[in-house]
Amino acid sequence: MSTQTQLSRRGALAVAAGAVSGSLLWPGSGSAQAQKPAELKVGITTFLSGPASVFGVPARHTAEMLFEEINRAGGIGGVPVRALFVDEAPGTDHLVGEFRRLVQNEGVHVMFASISSGSCLACTPLSDELRKTTILWDCGTQRIFEEGRHPYAFRTQGYATPEVLAPLLYLLKTRPDFRTLAVINQDYAWGRDSWEIWKTAMDALKPGVRVVAELFPRLGAPDYSTEVTRLLAARPDVIYSTHWGGDLVTLVRQAAERRLFDRSTFVLPVAEASLQILGRTMPAGHIIGTRGDHWNNHPRPRDPARLSRFVESYRRRQNEYPIYPCHHMYQAISAMQAAYEKAIAAKGGGWPNDQELAAAFRGLEFATPTSTITLREDGQGLEDQIVGVSSFTDRFPFAVPKDMIIFPAAMVSTPVGQKSVDWLKTLKPDLLAQVPAPIAG
Amino acid sequence: MRRGAEISLALLGVAGVLAAAWAAPWLRFVLTIALAKGIAVLGILLLLRAGQVSFGHALYLSSGAYVVAFLAPSLPEALLLLPLAALIAGLIGLVAGLFLARYRDIFFGMLNLAISMVFYSLLEKLYELTRGTDGIRVEPPRVAGLALTLEAYVWAMLLVALVLAVGFGMLVRAYLASPMGQALAGIKTRETRLEFMGVSARRVLLAAYVLSALMGGVAGAIVGMTTRHVTPLLAYWTTSGELVFIAILGGAGGALGPFLGAVTYELVRVYAAAAFAEAWQAILGVVLLLVILFAPGGLWGMLLGLLGRRPGRAP
Structure with a gap:
């Protein structure tokens, strides 16, 4: 390799570097924007x-x-x-x-x-x-x-509090006589937070439920056979899981293969995003949520x-x-x-x-x-929550909810200026009386 | 002569950083992070002199950042947090180094990786303490007793990083020239000879390891105070890989290499992300491949070649 070609290549690099740094030093537009912008x-x-x-x-x-x-x-x-x-x-x-x-x-x-x-x-x-x-x-x-x-x-x-509280209220309203519960959540902040919210609210609204297993498999775990075995052995009435995305798909597939869905009722607040991928694998009759009210079969949009x-x-x-x-x-x-x-x-x-x-x-x-x-005045949006039970219709090739309850946002959101966990502790079982009736169909 | 050239290059670099930060406000943040990573990579460079690659230096980076996250509420003073982070990271480095210094090559690299991943898991699992993956927010601490406005604070962090970068750069340069530094090169070429001379290779490596851990801690403290949000991702192996990547990109020949590498790395990443939001990883990879294939001495070696000198020692 001759020195000359080396130098010219380096020269080109230097020029390119110069051009790049030039474009970066002079920003395109300032921060003042009183005039109507071009875009x-x-x-x-x-x-x-x-x-x-x-x-x-x-x-x-x-x-x-x-x-x-x-x-x-x-x-x-x-x-x-x-x-x-x-x-x-x-x-x-x-x-x-x-x-x-x-x-x-x-x-x-x-x-x-x-x-x-x-x-x-x-x-x-x-x-x-x-x-x-x-x-x-x-x-x-x-x-x-x-x-x-x-x-x-x-x-x-x-946000998290209404998105967890609404499925809990749904469970308490429609299947109030469960006695044991297990949780299987991803081992990171959302998995831990969503369990804390659920547990605090459940202890306030229905004291005495026994938690028979608390499982926190790692994010992205490819295999849940240990967890499924433990859940089969523990025989909880209800299994709560805020798994999402590919992890939820894996969990549902492996749990369905081993008939865990026949034995326990699942509550899956973030199920909606995975239902299309799961298709008919998702068993019917389990409680599903969508982090809001935007179901494809919304009963009265x-x-x-x-x-x-x-x-x-x-x-x-x-x-x-x-x-x-x-x-x-x-x-x-x-x-x-x-x-x-x-x-x-x-x-x-x-x-x-x-x-x-x-x-x-x-x-x-x-x-x-x-x-x-x-x-709201603190910046938080008030979005209604709809929770229902997984079911199949002719309209969609995947599970959609039926017997939906529309939870008004104000009912399930922490009031301005309070911390969620403190507020959840103050909930009283008579809150259930305010829960609207399920919309049949 | 060589020394004079290096000093003028360093001064040119400092002036360049200040000019860029003055002209483009958003670059202040990017350059502060780049300088911090450069300081951490200086530590990697010390170990590279001994022919050892650590795939776990994110441990020290993140411990420095978490020292800031935990202590900032009770001790909101940047100039105290920095030495504390250095001290604690150095102590962790001493404990880990006591047995890591027995190992060489792949075993050294992998054991470092293992320890850093244990720390990562702890940060994630001790949820009550660390808030898990959501991380801990850091309120801007005072600098030298002054409660600065946020804009002044960004400047202050850049200047602190710049001063520390120059200071550690000079320290590493002096260290490498000292008998302790020369002995590091001895570990790479033939360790038995060192022992024959009555120099303990383990102690030589341990000293360098503790120094590198300390610099990692300082770098982490700067990163924590600049991003003002600390998450366990800082301890993940990809961060360690990033530091080794920067070391190779910058070149291990001189104390300026890591900073050259870090600034280039951050700028390439920012530009790649700006131009192709979903392909920035590929662009970084191609840049690294090009450097390995055409400039084994890294950017520093390339710069020396441009200045008409022989490229520095390859890593």
């Missing part, structure tokens, strides 16, 4: 790789589809929208860096943060620091608004035409039914549209700055295809 940039953090991409990628497809629809209809306030996606998988330091880059360099107008609760916990302090409206579009941890105030962060869907339009256009593009992260993304985008309309109207047609946009989000009420969601 409305939305930064979206979601899982594009790793096991949680089963949620992240469908949500990304939803965002792309809805942004196209919005742009065809003339954008938001006449401004076309553009999404910039960030992968959550590499970890906190990368995600936090990307958040800063999107806000400070790309000049995004709104951030959508995170599927993972850890990511949301890392991003909300940034929304305070950078004063950038951040929609927590999917994460569920109750810690966000219970441990601090975040004036620029808003969660446009329910607020806007049936809008729901079926969304489901059908998603199916046309992706050849599958939308799952709950798609609906959460839809909710976040609907909230953003509603907030911009409100802020633009409040300013008499002018374009809102960051403070005015955040002010529009506070107390915002926006419509989803299935119902209406209100953002």
